[in-house]
Amino acid sequence: MRWQTDPLLQVEHLTMRFGGLVAIDDLSFTAGRGDITALIGPNGAGKTTVFNCITGFYKPTEGRLAFARTGIAAPAGVDALTNTGARFAYEPSGDIYLLERMPDFEISAQARVARTFQNIRLFAGMTVLENLVVAQHNPLMQASGWTVMGLLGIGGYARRESEAVDKAKSWLDSIGLLERADDPAGDLPYGDQRRLEIIRAMCTDPVLLCLDEPAAGLNPRETAMLNELLLTIRDEHNTSLLLIEHDMAVVMQISDHVVVIDYGVKISDGTPEFVRNDPKVIAAYLGVSDEEVEQVESEIGADGGAR
Amino acid sequence: MSAAVSEQKDDQAAGRMAKALRESAFAGLVTAGLSFPILALRAEPDIRNQLQLQPRWSWLVTAVLLVASARFLALMLDTVRARALAAAGLLLCAFGFGSAWFSPLATASLIGGTILAGLICIGAGFFVDRSHIRKSGPGLLARFAASPAGQTLTSSGAWVGIGMLVAFPLVMLGWLGPAGSLKWINNYGVQILIFVMLGWGLNIVVGLAGLLDLGYVAFYAVGAYSYALLATTFGLSFWICLPLAGILAAFWGIMLGFPVLRLRGDYLALVTLAFGEIIYLVLINWVDLTNGEAGISSIPRVTFFGVTFYDEKGGFSDLFGLPYSPIYRTIFLFYLILFLALLTNFATLRLRRLPIGRAWEALREDEIACRSLGINTVNTKLTAFALGAMFGGFAGSFFAVRQGFVSPNSFTFIESATILSIVVLGGMGSQIGVALAAVVMIGGTELLRELDFLKQLFGQGFDPTQYRMLIFGLAMVVMMIFRPRGFISTRSPSIFLKERKAVSSEFVGQGSG
Numbered sequence: 001m002r003w004q005t006d007p008l009l010q011v012e013h014l015t016m017r018f019g020g021l022v023a024i025d026d027l028s029f030t031a032g033r034g035d036i037t038a039l040i041g042p043n044g045a046g047k048t049t050v051f052n053c054i055t056g057f058y059k060p061t062e063g064r065l066a067f068a069r070t071g072i073a074a075p076a077g078v079d080a081l082t083n084t085g086a087r088f089a090y091e092p093s094g095d096i097y098l099l100e101r102m103p104d105f106e107i108s109a110q111a112r113v114a115r116t117f118q119n120i121r122l123f124a125g126m127t128v129l130e131n132l133v134v135a136q137h138n139p140l141m142q143a144s145g146w147t148v149m150g151l152l153g154i155g156g157y158a159r160r161e162s163e164a165v166d167k168a169k170s171w172l173d174s175i176g177l178l179e180r181a182d183d184p185a186g187d188l189p190y191g192d193q194r195r196l197e198i199i200r201a202m203c204t205d206p207v208l209l210c211l212d213e214p215a216a217g218l219n220p221r222e223t224a225m226l227n228e229l230l231l232t233i234r235d236e237h238n239t240s241l242l243l244i245e246h247d248m249a250v251v252m253q254i255s256d257h258v259v260v261i262d263y264g265v266k267i268s269d270g271t272p273e274f275v276r277n278d279p280k281v282i283a284a285y286l287g288v289s290d291e292e293v294e295q296v297e298s299e300i301g302a303d304g305g306a307r
Numbered sequence: 308m309s310a311a312v313s314e315q316k317d318d319q320a321a322g323r324m325a326k327a328l329r330e331s332a333f334a335g336l337v338t339a340g341l342s343f344p345i346l347a348l349r350a351e352p353d354i355r356n357q358l359q360l361q362p363r364w365s366w367l368v369t370a371v372l373l374v375a376s377a378r379f380l381a382l383m384l385d386t387v388r389a390r391a392l393a394a395a396g397l398l399l400c401a402f403g404f405g406s407a408w409f410s411p412l413a414t415a416s417l418i419g420g421t422i423l424a425g426l427i428c429i430g431a432g433f434f435v436d437r438s439h440i441r442k443s444g445p446g447l448l449a450r451f452a453a454s455p456a457g458q459t460l461t462s463s464g465a466w467v468g469i470g471m472l473v474a475f476p477l478v479m480l481g482w483l484g485p486a487g488s489l490k491w492i493n494n495y496g497v498q499i500l501i502f503v504m505l506g507w508g509l510n511i512v513v514g515l516a517g518l519l520d521l522g523y524v525a526f527y528a529v530g531a532y533s534y535a536l537l538a539t540t541f542g543l544s545f546w547i548c549l550p551l552a553g554i555l556a557a558f559w560g561i562m563l564g565f566p567v568l569r570l571r572g573d574y575l576a577l578v579t580l581a582f583g584e585i586i587y588l589v590l591i592n593w594v595d596l597t598n599g600e601a602g603i604s605s606i607p608r609v610t611f612f613g614v615t616f617y618d619e620k621g622g623f624s625d626l627f628g629l630p631y632s633p634i635y636r637t638i639f640l641f642y643l644i645l646f647l648a649l650l651t652n653f654a655t656l657r658l659r660r661l662p663i664g665r666a667w668e669a670l671r672e673d674e675i676a677c678r679s680l681g682i683n684t685v686n687t688k689l690t691a692f693a694l695g696a697m698f699g700g701f702a703g704s705f706f707a708v709r710q711g712f713v714s715p716n717s718f719t720f721i722e723s724a725t726i727l728s729i730v731v732l733g734g735m736g737s738q739i740g741v742a743l744a745a746v747v748m749i750g751g752t753e754l755l756r757e758l759d760f761l762k763q764l765f766g767q768g769f770d771p772t773q774y775r776m777l778i779f780g781l782a783m784v785v786m787m788i789f790r791p792r793g794f795i796s797t798r799s800p801s802i803f804l805k806e807r808k809a810v811s812s813e814f815v816g817q818g819s820g
């Protein structure tokens with residue numbers, strides 16, 4: 001199990017409270033390097049909140065989010081880093097980032113965790129190509145000498161920009177949207193907007209890509225194209241995926257690891273096969289009451305799955 | 308068959324006409340009711356200083372007729388262009404009848420001519436309307452601008468425009484002579500260009516980055532006072548003060564930027580408004596430094612690289628063997644502000660194609676998405692404020708060197724409002740739109756001074772410039788109805804693969820911060 005032997009992201013005791021509402025309650029799980037990890041659960045379970053904590057849009061009330069960008073995050077190394085109060089450490093065994101200490105844009109720029117949003121957030125008034133070039137802001141900013149050299153027209157900015165365009169082109173080509181490069185992003189059909197948002201996130205060269213319900217609102221054909229894209233990303237671009245998904249077909253087909261949460265608490269964690277047969281999951285999804293779950297559990301003599 | 312169809316059409320047309328007549332009669336009635344106390348009755352003191360009511364039926368009748376016919380035409384015409392034509396015609400007719408009625412000086416030919424021209428205009432409106440074929444998609448202008456021919460034309464058009472601007476003062480000088488051309492070069496040329504530059508500067512903040520700034524005049528003031536104080540206290544030359552003024556203004560831009568970073572929309576507008584007022588109040592009250600309301604006078608005037616424009620030995624006229632005239636200074640000022648404005652424009656156009664400019668526009672579209680892509684939105688906003696302020700500061704020090712005198716009264720909220728209206732009217736983010744809007748707004752103000760003939764109509768006490776704000780208000784309302792996104796409402800992409808397609812305003816965000 002890669003999420004046990006080579007964890008990329010370790011979520012430990014994550015708690016998020018909004019006033020009196022406990023959206024996430026002491027949640028711990030790991031996501032393996034090279035895996036597609038699915039985070040599932042009924043509406044309002046707290047999945048998006050977990051994403052917002054990982055990507056720095058919310059500051060967790062409690063908990064540690066250790067991200068091993070490269071190498072293996074040795075527990076001793078993570079603990080040492082936690083005690084120093086620093087945001088990251090370049091250990092000989094690998095780079096470790098404590099995401100809960102970093103602001104959102106640094107998580108993307110330095111730890112290399114990219115994300116998409118449940119309600120698509122494209123730059124609707126900019127063209128498809130511009131969206132992908134904006135995503136490469138940081139390297140381009142550096143190439144333009146923080147604007148000064150670019151403004152004076154010296155340095156290699158023009159060359160770097162055409163490289164950025166080439167990268168955008170190859171991504172567009174891979175999802176068959178090259179023809180629409182010069183159209184406003186807001187003018188694309190819904191399914192294309194979803195995939196554009198994903199490749200825009202990919203243009204930041206992420207190590208971990210977090211997708212919030214990428215298949216929502218897609219028709220079966222679009223869902224198939226999405227699956228293909230996600231597998232390509234995992235297999236050919238060395239990017240691990242963490243995805244929130246409602247569509248069980250997508251989850252079961254492509255994920256390597258599934259974590260189920262309900263009311264902010266983890267109720268199951270394992271391979272798709274394992275989760276599918278977990279009575280707690282079945283109960284949560286079918287909306288069975290807690291007593292009945294207990295009843296079911298006692299009947300089958302299980303405690304909801306090994307953790 | 309065809310007879311039946313045409314009959315049906317006639318029926319429709321008659322029905323429409325009847326409906327229009329009914330509605331316009333109703334509109335006339337409403338006007339009469341509403342304006343009766345204001346227009347039809349006038350209270351005038353008589354010899355014993357007692358107020359007497361005097362009826363002014365002619366005013367009431369005029370207003371009712373105008374409103375009713377405007378309503379009628381609006382109902383009969385479908386297209387905006389036809390309505391605009393008809394409105395112009397109506398105004399001409401009103402002017403003709405008005406001068407016949409009110410003005411003792413009007414000649415028969417003038418009256419007849421205007422009424423005839425007005426009727427022709429209205430007729431043309433109907434013609435345009437009937438021959439109009441409904442089309443969908445972007446307007447003719449937008450489609451033309453996006454076509455390859457349109458693009459070469461606009462790009463070469465920019466150079467032609469610049470050439471015409473460069474030639475403008477010389478042509479005026481040759482045509483009208485030193486005395487006659489002064490007004491055109493100074494009041495129209497220099498004044499408009501100052502506001503073009505200010506509009507372009509504010510466009511970075513409002514149009515590109517989508518941050519609503521109601522206190523932009525503060526940076527104009529910082530620039531002006533920087534030059535005034537540096538030049539009078541330390542005797543520094545304009546060319547040294549100019550960058551210093553820009554840096555100081557940029558510094559204050561960042562000072563404003565920090566506290567408002569987390570504010571959005573209305574709150575941002577309020578705080579920037581307050582910032583403008585604070586700078587104004589500081590200028591008034593910090594008498595030791597700024598000399599308060601009295602302002603700073605005898606600021607060194609502009610020199611031609613060290614050569615003064617005074618009537619003296621070694622002055623500009625003397626040096627070039629020309630008869631002395633103040634016009635040379637004005638012409639030099641014209642070229643100076645033209646240079647500064649073009650500098651602003653080229654810098655902005657370049658910035659738009661650099662990562663920082665794209666980040667500004669992305670910020671306007673969606674700030675959260677920006678952060679998810681690793682863009683430091685704090686720095687992005689601060690650079691927008693700083694660069695916008697810097698160009699404001701340049702314009703300010705130009706203002707000081709042109710006037711030779713600065714006082715707080717030049718930097719009131721109304722200036723901020725004017726600059727912001729220019730940006731909004733021009734179409735947020737569009738350089739050419741902003742320039743057009745500055746010409747219309749500032750040139751329009753100046754033109755009002757030319758309308759002396761209206762005195763014939765409304766009496767000697769009538770000063771058209773006093774109606775400036777009223778006219779702007781009306782123009783703004785009309786614009787917001789017909790072109791809510793400004794003159795140029797499409798966005799031109801900063802980069803493209805095959806062709807540069809204009810982005811329709813329906814997709815472009817306006818910024819929420």
Ligand SMILES: Nc1ncnc2c1ncn2[C@@H]1O[C@H](COP(=O)(O)OP(=O)(O)O)[C@@H](O)[C@H]1O
Nearest residue numbers: 018021023041042043044045046047048049050
């Ligand atoms: N910013 C917030 N303020 C208050 N409550 C929030 C906020 N964000 C999420 N919540 C609450 O947290 C719970 C989990 O929401 P969310 O993470 O969006 O669920 P999911 O994505 O699993 O459907 C919900 O009850 C929601 O109302």
Ligand SMILES: [Mg+2]
Nearest residue numbers: 047048049118
């Ligand atoms: Mg959600």
